[in-house]
Amino acid sequence: MGSVFLAVYQRDLRLALRRRVEALLPVVFFVVAISLFPLGVGPEPQILRQMAAGIVWVSALLATMLSVTSLYASDHGDGSLEQMILSGHPGSVIAAAKAAAHWTVTGAPLVLVAPLLGLLLDMSPQALAALLASLLLGTPILSLLGGMGAALTLGLRSAGVLLILLIVPLSIPALIFGAGAVSAAEAGLSAAGHFSLLGALLIMTTLGAPVATSFALRIALE
């Protein structure tokens, strides 16, 4: 079981390496979207600082949703998905591996560049630390939920829009507690409660989303 997880994970990373430009697009989107805000709402540090956590989190959410649409599409198109489902391994392990690979390729780079963008929005060091921690806990949730959405919308026309409509409501708790943690830290309060809730959300999604994804994949293949 572990070996299958590793095999799927490594294969997806290798595929991303072969298509580096495509893999970098979500991060580019993230950077561009965030850097538009100072231009749009004006350069006053006070306003930017207040909005920073929300801006970064919403952009991370959208960057993840945009990139997750194609998570299963190519495997579905070339028949790999059928082979994975027929292999007799639990579909949830395969779904977990795909989500983990998606996070490594998309989520982790977002977490890494977020502090730089936070500086651009004039965030304080405490807020930056909270932002980093909240994204570290939150982006895996987005990848897992996104994978579920991708499986549910597999093979549909306008799957991308449908996926966003399906998954964005589910990711609102992560957005609220993630951005809330940063605001709390900015205000000098403890963000521990927010982090606990984010952690609980992460555990819940890790346990639930792969199973739901595997059922959705089965249905999509019929």
Place this chain on the structure above:
Amino acid sequence: MPTTLSVPATRSDTGKLPRLAATNLACRRGNRLLFTGVNFSVDAGHATWLRGRNGRGKTSLLRLAAGLSVPESGTVSWGGVPVRQAAGMAHRMVYVAHASALKDDLTVTESLRFLALLHGRDSDTTAVHQALERVGMASRRDAPVRTLSQGQRRRATLARLALEREASIWILDEPYDALDSDGVDCVNALLHAHLARGGSVLLTSHQAPGASAPPMASFDLDPFA
């Protein structure tokens, strides 16, 4: 539940291959009934050639046999157990669909190694290279899949069959498609070896499998529409 599919313990199961049997099978695609009342079986050591006009549901029947989809009515069983619940079937079945299951951005060897690993077959680089040699693809083994021609893709896909060591059931969708006569002979050689070790085959093909093919029972899907 996905957990019932996890059956690594039965891989050492080397007894006689259970019989694949369809009883009173009907298949619906959208609101069109493709076929109904289909009965057939494939025993260990035997091959069945599934025939039928375009759109008769040959591929749908293979997908039912592989347990990928659920029949409208009737059952497909493997050793008496419905295929979707048959423990150990996943490891004793090779389903080669029309789509190649090879990744365009990986090399032929990488793609095949992944499939071998996924299905619990020998995924050694040497084993995969030997398999590619048997289907005449040794010179293209490190080429990206995207650069292969249609026939070469088919050969690379069918190299999976050369990795088989134990008696298993092969479900092949148009294995001869896009192959030249040499490729057809390669496939037939693999089929001969497979039947000799007690495996069974269910395949579809537009044209007759050719003179080098092993003897096959033919099953025509046309009367069941």
